[in-house]
Amino acid sequence: MTAQRTFRIAAIPADGVGIEVVAAGRAVLDALATASHGRFAFDWQEFPWGCGYHAEHGRMMAEDGLDQLADFDAIYFGAVGWPTVPDHVSLWGLRLRICQSFDQWANVRPVEFLPGIRSPLRKADDTDLGWVVVRENSEGEYAGFGGRNFGGRGDRGEVAVQSAVFTEVGCERIIRFAFDLARTRSRRKVSSVTKSNAQQYGMVLWDDVFARVATDYPDVETESVLVDAMAAKFVLRPEDLSVVVASNLNADILSDLGSALAGSLGLAASANLNPERRFPSMFEPVHGSAPDIAGQGICNPLGAIGSAALMLEHLGLPDEAKAVQHAVAVTTGSGTRTRDVGGTAGTEDVTAAVIDNLAG
Numbered sequence: 001m002t003a004q005r006t007f008r009i010a011a012i013p014a015d016g017v018g019i020e021v022v023a024a025g026r027a028v029l030d031a032l033a034t035a036s037h038g039r040f041a042f043d044w045q046e047f048p049w050g051c052g053y054h055a056e057h058g059r060m061m062a063e064d065g066l067d068q069l070a071d072f073d074a075i076y077f078g079a080v081g082w083p084t085v086p087d088h089v090s091l092w093g094l095r096l097r098i099c100q101s102f103d104q105w106a107n108v109r110p111v112e113f114l115p116g117i118r119s120p121l122r123k124a125d126d127t128d129l130g131w132v133v134v135r136e137n138s139e140g141e142y143a144g145f146g147g148r149n150f151g152g153r154g155d156r157g158e159v160a161v162q163s164a165v166f167t168e169v170g171c172e173r174i175i176r177f178a179f180d181l182a183r184t185r186s187r188r189k190v191s192s193v194t195k196s197n198a199q200q201y202g203m204v205l206w207d208d209v210f211a212r213v214a215t216d217y218p219d220v221e222t223e224s225v226l227v228d229a230m231a232a233k234f235v236l237r238p239e240d241l242s243v244v245v246a247s248n249l250n251a252d253i254l255s256d257l258g259s260a261l262a263g264s265l266g267l268a269a270s271a272n273l274n275p276e277r278r279f280p281s282m283f284e285p286v287h288g289s290a291p292d293i294a295g296q297g298i299c300n301p302l303g304a305i306g307s308a309a310l311m312l313e314h315l316g317l318p319d320e321a322k323a324v325q326h327a328v329a330v331t332t333g334s335g336t337r338t339r340d341v342g343g344t345a346g347t348e349d350v351t352a353a354v355i356d357n358l359a360g
């Protein structure tokens with residue numbers, strides 16, 4: 001039977017646990033497609049890029065890799081990094097290259113509190129916590145501007161410059177994205193995060209744009225908070241958060257803090273979106289390649305499975321996305337959990353439980 005709609009997905013497991021969690025997410029999506037009885041299907045193409053590819057070819061992805069990816073409906077990514085390749089080479093050679101080249105300027109990272117997962121913030125299982133970190137994903141501190149010089153001076157004379165780039169267009173589009181997202185949530189609030197007292201150019205521009213854009217959203221509550229104070233707020237007053245918008249570096253750090261507070265980095269999902277849909281968007285767990293546990297079958301697949309749910313939403317399958325999110329919650333609630341969240345189950349056990357729970 002030919003499916004009514006076939007989605008072409010590029011899978012890039014890349015390194016370490018990325019390989020295990022992408023397999024898990026694919027199994028969940030394929031189970032959904034089978035259960036759709038021909039309504040939709042996934043046509044997967046897997047790309048062997050990453051640090052292993054670098055060892056053979058001296059680069060993280062094929063030379064024409066971006067051209068190869070450009071026509072897919074979405075990219076499903078694992079994790080990048082391995083001790084054989086310097087981290088800045090692997091990150092810039094693959095993940096950041098894809099994000100920047102495909103103008104995936106909005107990185108959405110929900111912080112979700114799942115049933116049965118112990119969090120340092122929750123006093124009881126029914127605590128109604130949860131917020132979304134919206135990360136500017138194309139410029140800021142990760143714009144890639146800078147250089148090293150004077151290496152030949154000797155006697156520790158080398159100088160490095162790393163510039164953060166804030167454009168009015170870049171600030172405005174991510175801030176508007178955050179406001180639009182806030183309008184879809186029960187608490188209509190946007191918290192803007194900078195360090196504009198110390199970084200007085202780019203981040204003051206961000207603050208100015210935030211104040212201007214906010215006037216277009218009088219129905220949305222706002223606050224501007226310095227990043228150090230926001231880190232404390234994540235821990236001390238998380239119930240006051242709904243949408244948190246921040247620059248590339250600040251949101252990278254805050255979203256890791258958020259997922260640790262929700263129980264584990266292994267649970268956190270993310271979407272790197274090109275909202276204009278000129279290029280494919282990319283879906284990946286927040287966590288990295290975790291060389292210390294890679295290949296043992298014990299990593300948590302739920303961040304990758306949650307990212308698959310975000311991909312379903314992006315592909316126009318919101319009911320299926322909700323079904324996956326529900327199955328994940330039933331799975332954690334019923335006690336099938338990996339070690340990072342206090343359980344004993346393996347990656348494949350958790351994946352099988354999610355698939356079983358899709359039906360109910």
Ligand code: GGG
Pocket residue numbers: 077078079080081091095252284285286287288289
């Ligand atoms: N799956 C996410 C991943 O592989 N992250 C590796 C990393 O170091 N990322 C830095 C970043 O998010 O910019």
